[in-house]
Amino acid sequence: MKLINKISRYYFINSVVLFIIAFAGIYFTLNWIITDEIDEQLKIKNEEIKKRIYRGELVNDPPFVEIIKFDKIIKSTSEITDTSIYISSENEQEPFRQIISFVNKDGNYYKLIVRTSLIEKEDLFYTLLIIFSITLASLIIILFFINRKTTKDIFTPFYDNLNQLKNYSVKAETSLQLTDSKIDEFNELNLALSSLSAKAVKEYKALKEFSEDLSHELQTLVAIIKSKFELLLQKVDLDEESANSIQSAYHNLNKLDKLNRSLILLAKLESKDLFESESIQLKEIINKVVDNYRDIAETKKLKIVTDVNSDITIKCNAALIETVINNLISNSIKHNIENGNIDIKLSGNTLEIQNTGESFTGNTEEFFDRFSKASKKSDSTGLGLAIVKKICDLYGYKIEYLYDPENHKIIIYFK
Amino acid sequence: MKILIIEDQKELADSIETFISQDGYVCDITNNFSEAKENINLNDYDCAIVDIMLPDGSGLDAIELLKKIQPKCGVIVVSAKNSLDDKITGLNLGADDYITKPFHLSELNARIKSVIRRRNFDGNNLITINELTIDMDTREVKVSERTIDLTRKEFDILLFFISNKKRVITKEAIIEHIWGDDSNTFGNLDFVYTHIKNLRKKLSEAGAKDYINSVYGVGYKFSVE
Secondary structure (H helix, E strand, C coil), X not given: CCHHHHHHHHHHHHHHXXXXXXXXXXXXXXXXXXXXXXHHHHHHHHHHXXXXXXXXXXXXECCCEEEEEECCCCCCCCEEEEEEEEECCCCEXXXXXXXXXEEEECCEEEEEEEEXXXXXXXXXXXXXXXXXXXXXXXXXXXXXXXXXXXXXXXXHHHHHHHHHHHCCCHHHCCCCCCCCCXXXXXXXXXXXXXXXXXXXXXXXXXXXXHHHHHHHHHHHHHHHHHHHHXXXXXXXXXXXXXXXXXXXXXXXXXXXXXXXXXXXXXXXXXXXXXXXXXXXXXXXHHHHHHHHHHHHHHHCCCEEEEEECCCCEEEECHHHHHXXXXXXXXXXXXXXXXXXXXEEEEECCEEEEEEECCCCCCCHHXXXXXXXXXXXXXXXXXXXXXXXXXXXXXXXXXXXXXECCCEEEEEEECC | CEEEEECCCHHHHHHHHHHHHHHCCEEEEECCHHHHHHHHHHCCCCEEEEECEECCEEHHHHHHHHHHHCCCCEEEEEEXXXXXXXXHHHHHCCCCEEEECCCCHHHHHHHHHHHHHHHCCECECEEEECCEEEECCCCEEEECCEEECCCHHHHHXXXXXXXXXXXXXXXXXXXXXXXXXXXXXXXXXXXXXXXXXXXXXXXXXXXXXXXXXXXXXXXEEECCC
């Protein structure tokens, strides 16, 4: 629930409760005052009529005054009660207040009832109800307009800023530029966020530079070590044991090199602008990669079936898209089983690569994560799919991994 | 043949020199831009290996100078950055090839050979080793005038061997040369063996000497006297 609505709801509920209490309070107070007044008047009128009875005037004016002859006095005190009387002209029961007393005039006993109509009191209730309802309705309408205005004045910049925050990435390398608000709390929040983003950008940059520098330093060192191993291998009197040791060191150094290169590429894959784009016919790249790996697949007795008829061209960097296709197809070979299949299908803007393989035990959500290796046996860096994912993200291609016990399937939707 | 190595990592430059001088190349090593300028002004080179990142300047400037003074000299750009910009700028300045650090010495050597071969092209583009004749234009291989039919990859492997003859070439270097940078991650590298086995078979069936020897599990060597 929005803050403004939450606050309005509180206001509304509390106002309604307050109005009910006020209504009841005012109604009962007024009612009491009026009743008291009516009683007072009834008593005065009662006394007046009594006096007229004493003077011998028996005024009967039903339903307001009724004088009934009685044999005896039942009660010496007067009694005031509410009652309702049928009024023939109105054809309904109307409320009345009455005072009943007994009069003794020279041995004649009379029961005297003096009444007054309570219709005014009923009117009071409805009048009050109408006044309160109108006030409450006006309050709600005013509240609605205040809400609209506040939302526009206060919350528009707030929502603008919120949107900025949602789309913000430290990779943008600029700090947040938030809209100023008229509200102090929001301004303070903006200030805190801006400084937070500035700090994050600075630290992100520093970290990025550090890892880039580190990678380049490593590259240089690896280059030297690699060249020295290659020279060692040229020794004429090399025995098998030494050769194997060098081979093992050299092999692992190559893996380190590969890992380092992948990390450099991953770090660079932050912005499209770093890579020149051109129009590329996808099927050409796919056929090229498949042709390159066909012999490797054959040593594993894999059957590659390609169905690439789509003439789709995409606008992106040639080396990057080749890396994507290359990583996916080499993966489908690496993680396949003996005599397995690889089906590559390009139709419309969708590329599907499906291959048989051992079951995937990991979490499919983490499939494209760094170092989430399905098997330890291959020489893969564990970064291949992370790179694929990042390149797809860079160009806004959706990528999916589907899996049933025998088949792994990766689908890319090119734009 | 005279080669200029402009590389700030002295140890790497020494490795390159040791590896390529086996073929009778004479190398001049410079570790910075100012020395490189002197060398370019003083000597004639057939090929230069130029690192982009130098302590006192950019290797790109060295390429520009080299192309101005010695237009016939081949240039191979070496960069630690896998940066396309360097590659494009380097090639636009007239560099013949581009290689990223770290590289296999055998790969660099093959590139140098290729650049020199292209630069010194004088009508016939033939490589002859004893009974073997390789025509670079038609990609035809003959053993004592008898043409043998090689697949594209077999031909490329043979050429890679010949460029690095008398040296041990690792399986990794062969794979990267033929299948590309990304292909070294296949746990099983036996597919190289299949190609080399076929190549040896075709050569020996045509009557060639068996030049290609396996060196333990490490790689292969093209031995020729």
